[in-house]
Amino acid sequence: MSDKELTQRSAWETVLASLKKRSLWMLHYCTGCGAVELPPTMTSRFDMERFGIMPMVTPRQADILLITGYLSVKTLKRVILIYEQMQAPKYVVGFGSCTINGGMYWNSYATMKSLDRYLPVELYLAGCMPRPEAIISGFNSLIDRIDRGEANSWKDYYENYEFYRKNQEHTFGDIETHRSIADDAQYYGFVEVTK
Amino acid sequence: MNSGIGLIVWIIAYPFVSFFLGVLLGGYGRKLTARVQRRVGPTWIQPLFDVIKLMTKQTNISHGYMHDVAMMMLVGGTLMTMYFVPVPGFHYFSQFGDYIVVMYLLLVPPLGMALGVGQTANPNGSIGISRALQMLAGYEITLVMTFIGFAMKHGTTSMYELMKLQQAGGPATWGIFAEPLLGIAALFALQGMLNEKPFEVIIAPHEIATGPMTEMGGKYLGMMFIQHLIALPMELTIFMNLFLGGAQSWVEYVVKLFVLFTLVLVVNAVYGRFKTDGALRFFWKLPLPLAALGVVMIMANGM
Amino acid sequence: MSGTYTVPTGRPEAARGEKRSASAIVAAIAELGGESGFAVKAPRRVEGRVEAAALHGFAAALRMRVGFEHLSAISCVDWLADGEFELVYHFWSYRDNCLVSAHVRIPRDTATMATLTDLWQPASFFERDIHEMFGVEFLGNEDLEKYILTDWKGPPPMRKDFVSRDFAHDHFTYKNYEPSWDEMIDGGYYSGGQNGGQA
Amino acid sequence: MSDIVTINDGKAIMPGANAPENREYNMFIGPNHPGIEGNFALKLSIEGDIIQKAKTEAGFLHRGFEKLMEERLFIQNIAIVCRICVPDPDPNEENYARAIEAIGGIEVPRRAQFIRVLVLELSRIASHLFTFGGHAGTIGLYTMPNWSISDRDRVLDLFEELTGGRVYHIFNMPGGVRRDLPDGFKNRVRDVMDYVESRLSEYDDLFFNNKILLNRAVGTGILPVDKAIAWGATGPNLRAAGFAHDVRKDDPYEVYEELEFDVPTAADSDAYSRLIVRRREIAESIRIVRQVLDKIPEGPVWNKQPNPLKWRVPAGDAYVRTESSKGEYAYYMVSDGGVRPYRVHVRGASVTHGVHILENMLAGARIEDASQIMFSLDACPPEVDR
């Protein structure tokens, strides 16, 4: 993020960040076809546990939400709920073309086109789908960002919730959230957002 | 060291020492499993990073008062138990509480978990808890049975005393060699107590989405991890004290801890999990009769 | 779910026996009466046209009397210009290793068809799919509720008069890039307004 | 009510949400659940730990492929069809190419036919290895996925070398294949086949003979042969019931008629049988691959087709079937003589396995077994959703 925030970090936070980056759990959710490269990434050929990255089962436990490629509108709805249930700090990683500009489903009636209109995205990986090497590089890049204190995209969701909410409503009509984003924003210390 | 300032230092330091041991064991476990699986695995202190990460997460979910209290019960209960398990150089509390106390205290954390998870109202969690309680009926009874045998043989229920007796008698008097039936039964029970495969039915991600942990995130999950890491060396120590003659020095203690844990891990690495009823049936079919037989033999010898 | 339909699970007698050639199957179909338009199209492929009203009877006879046990698929084609849907039923015979495709045309505006779920369980999926994607009603199928498109509010998307590209354009937003090589090109790149996007 | 993380339709169901005296409660498995193959959901109605009623929910992976194909040129579709089934993409390419060839009467050079068989069989091996990992995961034996999925990667390396892509090969084209075999490729295929074969015996030790697997899988999810046929089971799931139907044998395509291979079957039709049939199919596939390497003739690999931008396929229709790793995979294609397919209907192998058969088999099963039953059927949700 901005230089200001970088300089504002205390020494304690810097140390903490360098420890926190060593453990990152991703949500084990195959949202799209890119997920087929996740098992190789998890298992012995590429073994992402080397970097402290593990698949986790529920949103509560996870730090990383991988959007593995296209998101059908039906899945997108679930993904948004999942994201809201995750504990901060949380990172969304977009896999491949589909999360950026619709990918090969650019003219499909059933998939969303730009992920960053619905959720704040920390990183994008190029590829259709990204290979395990690229995924591992992506995770390393995320680790670096956390280390440098740059991985703050999640804050945007609470600071600019209106923007995301507007786009979500545009796509779904009304969406029923489980959590009060206003309360969450307050908890996280952001300005209160009117729901 | 079991009195005065040394004692106070121990009381304060012991949880941290235990936690540190737990971290090492946990990391070792993950590393070893990884190697069986032909991969490199994480760093040796990976569990520490996990805990730090979890405890620094901004946790804003709470499923109510019970949810929070339950976490206290979980960690508190484990810490309490820990003090009653003698380790080299520290057996102050074990003179006040014998093995029966330990057995009793061991039930507190699952109870705490049950309360907390019940509060979250997640069906997966509820199933996980019911499984945990069912499993108690498997390994706990076996464990108690083996202990009864020992108590009968040596005429004491103090873990410290039992340990001392074995240390005095040398390896030949170690429970596992002296009473192999009880020892083998207790090894199975240990596997169950540590919730490792093939008895890992409580977490079972593919079946019930990590069961009790389903609703836990951030600090709550961190607490559970801390509890797990403290309980790990403690549970191994219980077994060690009963069947491997405890340890006289820290070097011996750590070596035995790791060797014992390795045994548990290799089984864990090459087996899948039973179904709950399968696990129970197994316990009732093999370890429990073994333990019972052992007890009978002790009784026969004693008569 | 197994109780929902009285789907025959036993294997028909006709499904056992010697392997027959494709032309023998054409003859066997002709023997059923009523359907004489079947012909061998390619090796192991027999094709013909069946009236909509006769389809259920034909399928039942094909199963019970000729021995076609496997309903491979039901396909639907929207012939917009003709104002018709074409339903194509693909039956496979394990005995003969031969596929029979029965083509049925039904009017597009009042698209109804008798269900085959009482004969084949798999028909349930295909019929529900065609119902969702084309809007064809299958009389007698109790399980036509939305399955894949539960969140969908538009028209049945596989109809030819639904243009996916238009829908995507109206309902989604494409990316506006401001690439770094902007200055490399004449006039500078600007990907356009809100709806600009690439194409 | 507090939010709990099992998500479906945005509603969480409490245990005992029904009447208090009714012990039945509802539970969602998926779409976010490791026990689910892909992005798919099960709505279970449970009493105790017995599933009373199961209902699948699909559509999370729906992209409207059949519609997209109608809006793309014939050549452009070769890039998208493989996406329909992610773990085993090649039957899609095969079907798409063969449907056009059947409609347009296009000849395929023999060398290309052999290469297609090679690709299809390698894809089958990769897919089965993947399934082993998934199945072992459901019973918690995580060593197995670590092994089999990294061994699968060896096959993907071959794909990468041959086709330029690891997962999506985009290699079959109407009229042949896109590239010839690279230099020395045959030897590398042989090496990998030897490797996979040697690994199979290690799998036997660790997994297929594992007492726990037998404890879990034998007698779980029984699908009697009559029901298997009536409910439309195909592929390994049908063969595990003792019914030896294989599209490669019974509706042969490419050069399968010239190759020797057996169709493995099993009798018990439980989860274990289905697993073992797949295990044996890998051995058969290795046999086929070796024969292909021996028999493959020299020659061109592609019959030139018209300029792809102005490529019309004559009017007509065709129904083509392929034996995928999951079962019968069929395409029904209609061309109206234009530059785009008029209609392509994709009949995925999992439309029966993953929906009604799964629902039927789950009813009465234990909740612990739900995941294993699904994986033993090897249902592939993107095939259902398209």
Added chain:
Amino acid sequence: MAIDKIGSILRPFTALKNLAEKPDTLDVPRHYRPAAERYRGFHVNDLDKCIGCGTCAEICDNAAIRMVPVKGKEVGVGKTQYRPAIDYGRCCWCGLCVDVCTTNSLSMTREYTHISPDTDTFFILPDEKGIHEKDFPQGWHADEKINFLDLERVTMQELSAAERGDSFIEIVKGFSKEQAVKEASRCVSCGLCTATCPAHMNIPEYIDAIWKEDATEAGRQMYKTNPLPDVCGRICTHKCETACSLGQRGDPVSIRWLKRYAMDQIPASELNTLVNQSVVKQGGKKIAIVGGGPAGLSAAYYLVLMGYGVTLYEKYPKAGGMMRYGMPEYRLPYESIDKDIDFILSLGVELKTNVTVGKDIPVEKLRDEYDAVIMATGFHGGRSTRVPGTDHPMVFQAVDLLARITNGDEFPVEKDIVVIGGGNVAMDIARSLARMQKKKYGTVSLIVTSLETRDIMPADDEEIVEGEEEGIVFHPGRGPEEIIVENGSITGLKTSRCIRVFNDQKMFAPEFDKNDIEVYAAAQVIEAIGQGPEFDVFAPFAESLEMAGRRVKVDQFFQSSLPWLFIAGDIIKGPDAITGIETGHQAALGVDFWLGKQPDDTLSTIDEVLKIALGFQREQVTQLEAVLAAGSLAPAVEAETSKLLASEKADLAAVEALLAGRNTRIHLRQEMPRAVRRRDFKYLEAQKPIPAESASATIKAITEHASAGFRLYTDILFLTKSKELEFSLDGLRDHQKATAERFASLKD
């Protein structure tokens, strides 16, 4: 089989042996793991090799490729300044673009990692280096054996040398329907041909129509810019084919023969319905056109369609000019010429034949009687080598002889003939004479010499080859020294070897090796080294008419220094038929402009866009004015709106100015390859399906979106490259955003 159904407790423990083995894990990403040789990674493009044809963008199923104009890339024959930019938010790495690339400039590397939080970095303009400017080895690239494109053209059936040797029957048989469709199917519709064609014919469109077996539509497309398609289908110099992107690696599409095929399918009687032009007689305004060649006919056609009264003066008995009197019949049958000309005349053009302007009727008379005069007298004067002996009566000028052949006049044909010249006219006369020799003597004895060596001979290659087949002997690279005359009759031509034709400045400056002398026996010598204008007709104005070298000076409207006099055809540009047609068209437009009438016959795309922009802008102004007039605004909003109105008005004025400068249209058409224009508007197609009626309807639909309005302006800027426009891109962007927001607030 090593599987039993009993299971084992101990066998799983064999897995523990892995504890002693090295893990299977690869040390990525610390060490880059090379991808396979064929890996489909990120794109690289040889920007110099790339011609910007845009075929990659056409085949991309994800609309991931957009052609953008790259600075400093030269635009030339078969080259645009456009290069593909790739959107990795769309790309699926299928590599179809690589396989279809006409030049093989596009390929993929083995690089596979790109990670960024910034989506803008996923849209790249690939160059030789790739996305990260790192050297990665080449991955997926074009394969020699697998060609998506049809690189070989359909062979045109021709009469054999024996069949055609002694007759003037047309050599080329023409395509059959199957052949034509097959040949048409080779086209990738890149439109490079359109840019190169002097008349900017809608080539991809008519080829597409032929491919769809719709000859009528093909004809309609042709008549938009060329009223003599029948003729052009036979004798056009087909510069388009040199530009064809398929020619990069294979044979270009036979554009000329396809045109011929399409026109052959349309009977003369149907031409009128095909063009479907309602001629509105304006009356009053009359135009005289001097010269009935391609330029004159073309000008006549477009002027008459614009509603002028046109009179065409022709000195020969029939109209057609060089097409009729300079082309041998075996290349261009007279029926074809007649078909085209008759159609033009049928539209109401008055033709006066056998009238030589300047001799039979003074130019001044035309000036006085008509509102404007278009002079298209052409190149009818043959040039002479001026070597000794050229004044001999048996030395002929090729153009004269060709005209005599057409008129059927008798002239001597000797047994041995030498033709001097290496151009197409030389070929025409040589091959005509060869036929006459064959008829008269049964054998051919004809030598063609030219300064240029075989490889640089300006004549079409097929002409030379066919000439050789017909028995003509070529001696290229020889310069005439002297025509040897003995006893009053010619005996031969003495030549020396030509060392080089052009000097370093590429100027015509032949040098000869005087020691290398050859003599070719001949009784008759034909000079065919070029033609020139005959300026007799301009004699009365010699003083007032400005010249530019040997040609008359004209401005961009083809208007000479005498305002009433417009010039077209060979005498200002060319010489060839298709250039003549284009100059005729432009002169017609120039006349129309001069006479102050807005032409609306063939609106080009840019005009449509400008008009829509105008409408859009007017709409904005009207709306704002209405809002202001309603008067119910808060003072602050009102002030804001007034400001907005002022700026909108300024924009309106700018667009009006742009549209008023109609000359933009004429020139833009030449600068913009059609396909590129079409692609620029592809985003419009992507938004809405193209309605069957017209592209303009599509564009109109777009204007309904306020935001698309902005896009419209950027495209105008692209198209016009008009830096003078008062709005800058950045300003416009902010401005449009602000406008949208303000409108939204105003509605409340």
